[in-house]
Amino acid sequence: QIQLVQSGPELKKPGESVKISCKASGYTFTNYGMYWVKQAPGQGLQYMGWINTETGKPTYADDFKGRFVFFLETSASTAYLQINNLKNEDMATYFCARGEPLGFDYWGQGVMVTVSS
């Protein structure tokens, strides 16, 4: 069955970096784009961008240009989100999702990132 399994919760200090993984299984990894979505506590869903799993080319939404990095380990069918120079406003749950042309049909379970000094 198709699954996206993300890494565990993270507790970081402001200014540190965090790397979140999203391991795909049950389908051909390079046939679908991987998307990232942020959800701040008690808030809605915010589209962060996506990475082309065939070429490795990332595309970032405007609010996520600069400190956010998407990359792949294709041999392991794994996508990563790295956030550098963490800020308090980065405290959220981060989801990966498989992108179909018609929506995001499978989602990871989410990774809660806590930023606290």
Next chain:
Amino acid sequence: DIQMTQSPASLSASLGETVTIECRASEDIYNGLAWYQQKPGKSPQLLIYNANSLHTGVPSRFSGSGSGTQYSLKINSLQSEDVASYFCQQYYDYPPWTFGGGTKLELK
């Protein structure tokens, strides 16, 4: 970028009731719209794509309709397991794949 405005932000309904959630796009999205359900503490799940097509395994009490800039999600005969937040998302003009602000559905 296309903006998506969802209403209402919250909704309280009784078991068995019919519920409708609206989503308005800032410009025509030509049915390029998906609806997601997110239960508390869980990840979102795709319910509907192309504005009115039910995703695999989604109960038939859920339906989507609309065109142009106005879309709606209807839940017939509300069940307790439908308590969740619901989000619309446009994918006609991307990037970005814009989400609506969400509707939190509770039981009365």
